[in-house]
Each structure stands twice: as structure tokens, then as C-alpha cells.
Amino acid sequence: MTANPLSEPESEPISKERLRLWLKLLKASSMVEDEVRRRLRQNCNWTLPRFDVMSALSRAPDGLKMSEISKMLRVSNGNITGIVDKLAEEGLALRVAVPGDRRANRVRLTPKGQALFDDHATAHEAWIDEILGGLNADDIDGMILRLDHLTAALEEQE
Amino acid sequence: MTANPLSEPESEPISKERLRLWLKLLKASSMVEDEVRRRLRQNCNWTLPRFDVMSALSRAPDGLKMSEISKMLRVSNGNITGIVDKLAEEGLALRVAVPGDRRANRVRLTPKGQALFDDHATAHEAWIDEILGGLNADDIDGMILRLDHLTAALEEQE
Numbered sequence: 001m002t003a004n005p006l007s008e009p010e011s012e013p014i015s016k017e018r019l020r021l022w023l024k025l026l027k028a029s030s031m032v033e034d035e036v037r038r039r040l041r042q043n044c045n046w047t048l049p050r051f052d053v054m055s056a057l058s059r060a061p062d063g064l065k066m067s068e069i070s071k072m073l074r075v076s077n078g079n080i081t082g083i084v085d086k087l088a089e090e091g092l093a094l095r096v097a098v099p100g101d102r103r104a105n106r107v108r109l110t111p112k113g114q115a116l117f118d119d120h121a122t123a124h125e126a127w128i129d130e131i132l133g134g135l136n137a138d139d140i141d142g143m144i145l146r147l148d149h150l151t152a153a154l155e156e157q158e
Numbered sequence: 159m160t161a162n163p164l165s166e167p168e169s170e171p172i173s174k175e176r177l178r179l180w181l182k183l184l185k186a187s188s189m190v191e192d193e194v195r196r197r198l199r200q201n202c203n204w205t206l207p208r209f210d211v212m213s214a215l216s217r218a219p220d221g222l223k224m225s226e227i228s229k230m231l232r233v234s235n236g237n238i239t240g241i242v243d244k245l246a247e248e249g250l251a252l253r254v255a256v257p258g259d260r261r262a263n264r265v266r267l268t269p270k271g272q273a274l275f276d277d278h279a280t281a282h283e284a285w286i287d288e289i290l291g292g293l294n295a296d297d298i299d300g301m302i303l304r305l306d307h308l309t310a311a312l313e314e315q316e
Contacts, residue, residue: 014295015287021298022190022286024305029187030232031312032180074188128180129173134311137172139304140179146297147182153292154189 032131039127044120049075051124053083054092054109054117063096063106092116190289197285202278207233209282211241212250212267212275221254221264250274 037048056072057064066084070077084107087093092113098104109117135143195206202209214230215222224242228235242265245251250271256262267275293301 014298015283017295017298017302018290018293019283019286021293021302021305022290024302024309025183025187026191028305028309029183031309033184034232035312035315074192125173125177128177131312132176132180132308134307135176135179135304137175139307140172140175142300143304144175144179144182146293146301147179147186149292149297150290151182151186151189154193154289157193 032128035131036124036127040120040124043123046120049073049079050083050087051120053080054087054113055121057093057107057109058114058117058121061108063108065098065104065106069107087113190286193289194282194285198278198282201281204278205241207231207237208241208245209278211238212245212271213279215251215265215267216272216275216279218266221266223256223262223264227265245271 033048040046040048040051052073053069056069064072066077066080069084070080073080084093084095087107088095091110093107093109095105095107098106132140191206198204198206198209210231211227214227222230224235224238227242228238231238242251242253245265246253249268251265251267253263253265256264290298
């Protein structure tokens with residue numbers, strides 16, 4: 001069969017389209033992440049991992065174990081330790097003993113840490129609103145639906 | 159104005175929805191990436207950065223400078239050096255001089271490296287096809303359209 005140069009290009013197999021989508025998903029998320037990282041550094045002098053650790057702590061009024069933070073953020077315990085040490089030095093977080101378990105510690109934000117995080121989180125939400133500003137409510141709903149579908153399938157496999 | 163308990167919940171401001179989308183985008187891409195990383199390690203004994211470097215080289219028959227690889231993959235030159243050293247040791251890549259520039263080197267895959275990458279890339283495409291298998295052609299087109307929109311806006315700002 002010879003190709004007709006006037007016809008539409010033959011559609012690719014769907015595996016190629018899925019690959020194309022994956023590469024675009026990866027590119028978009030790393031571009032947004034780089035932009036957030038840049039603004040955090042510039043406006044707050046914060047690193048992204050610090051923001052992520054404080055974000056996890058801000059949703060846990062009773063505090064989190066190091067291993068819990070590490071699991072939530074998918075990064076190593078060693079990296080978290082360095083960040084928590086710095087937060088404690090600056091009076092933004094503290095380590096509290098777990099009653100009944102002498103070896104375990106929980107990390108909790110101080111009121112000062114919570115207030116500072118709230119400020120930065122408000123700024124962060126505004127940046128995301130601006131960066132994703134080209135997407136309207138329908139775009140967002142459609143994408144969330146498909147992303148939920150994708151992560152649900154991966155969570156089932158785990 | 160008092161809330162009517164029987165009415166639909168009030169819709170969130172769109173900034174909250176954009177933030178929700180961003181967190182889901184980040185979650186999905188890191189879950190897919192973790193799964194690819196796991197399979198590369200298990201089936202090919204390769205790291206993801208090695209796969210990414212070979213992927214960039216496989217699309218550049220004339221080779222790439224270290225700085226070009228580093229820019230394409232958004233990782234530091236130092237990390238790339240370690241990977242390229244290993245590839246060269248294993249006979250999968252080689253450094254070639256740039257005519258007219260005694261200080262510059264280009265890295266190129268060897269035929270052995272290209273053949274091995276092609277094998278692994280075929281496997282990689284099949285994994286992505288499986289992992290993203292819940293998304294049909296319409297889902298894919300819709301998402302690609304919106305992701306392109308998002309990255310175009312970010313590229314304009316750069």
C-alpha cells in the first residue's frame with residue numbers, strides 16, 4: 001500500500017499518544033515546579049523541600065514522626081532531618097516526645113511556624129492561580145477527573 | 159445571607175481548584191515516574207537518569223555537548239558527567255572531539271549503546287501504555303491540549 005500524500009497523516013498507535021502525553025505531563029509539572037521553586041527562593045528565601053515539610057506539618061496539629069513526613073513527601077529520612085533541624089533552630093518547629101514511647105519523637109510547627117507558613121501558603125496559592133491562569137473551571141475539572149483515574153489505577157497496583 | 163443546608167455546596171474559588179489540580183498533577187507525575195523508575199531498575203538494572211541521558215543522545219546522531227545534555231534534562235553538569243563516564247566505560251557512549259574547538263567534546267552513543275537503548279525504549283513505551291491504559295484517545299487529546307496551553311504560557315514568561 002502506498003501512502004497518499006494528500007490524505008491525513010495516519011493516526012499513530014495509541015501507545016505513542018500515551019507516551020507523548022506522559023512526556024508532556026512530565027514537562028508541565030517540572031516547569032510549574034521550577035517556577036514555584038524560583039518564586040519561593042526569590043520572595044521568601046525558602047527552598048521547595050522546606051515548604052513541603054511545613055505544608056505537611058501544618059495539616060497535622062498533633063505533629064508527625066520523621067518517618068511519616070518522609071513517606072508523605074517521598075524523600076529520604078536524612079533529607080528531612082536536615083530541614084527539621086533548621087526549622088527547630090529558627091523556632092518554627094519543635095520535637096515533642098510521644099507519651100509511652102521513649103524513643104519516638106513527633107515534629108510539630110510552633111505558632112510562629114504556623115503563622116509564617118500560612119503567609120507563604122497564601123502567596124503560593126496566588127502563584128499557582130497565576131501560573132495555571134490559562135485553565136478555566138471546565139479544563140480543571142476535566143484534567144482532575146483523568147488524573148484521579150490515573151492515580152487510582154496506580155494505587156490499586158501498589 | 160444564611161447558607162441553605164439543602165442547596166448545593168458553594169463552589170470553591172477557582173484559585174483553590176487550580177491549586178487542587180496542581181497537587182494532583184504533581185502526585186500523578188511522581189507516581190508514574192516512581193513506577194517507571196522501579197521497572198527500569200528491576201527489568202534493565204538502569205537508573206532513570208541514565209535512561210534520560212541515553213534518550214537525549216539517541217535523538218542526536220551528531221552527539222551533544224555536556225552542557226546541552228544538562229540543559230535538556232534540567233540537571234547539573236556534575237550528575238551528567240558521572241553517567242557519561244559509566245556509559246563510556248561500558249562501551250555504550252563515546253566522547254568525540256569537536257573539529258575546530260580543541261576544548262569541546264561531544265558525547266555520542268555507540269552502535270551498541272543505540273541498540274541497547276532502542277530495546278529499553280520499546281519496553282518503556284509498553285510500560286507507559288500499560289500505566290496510562292485507563293486513558294482513551296479523547297482523554298489523551300484533551301489533556302495534551304491543556305498541558306500544551308500551560309507550558310506555552312510558562313515558556314512565554316521565560
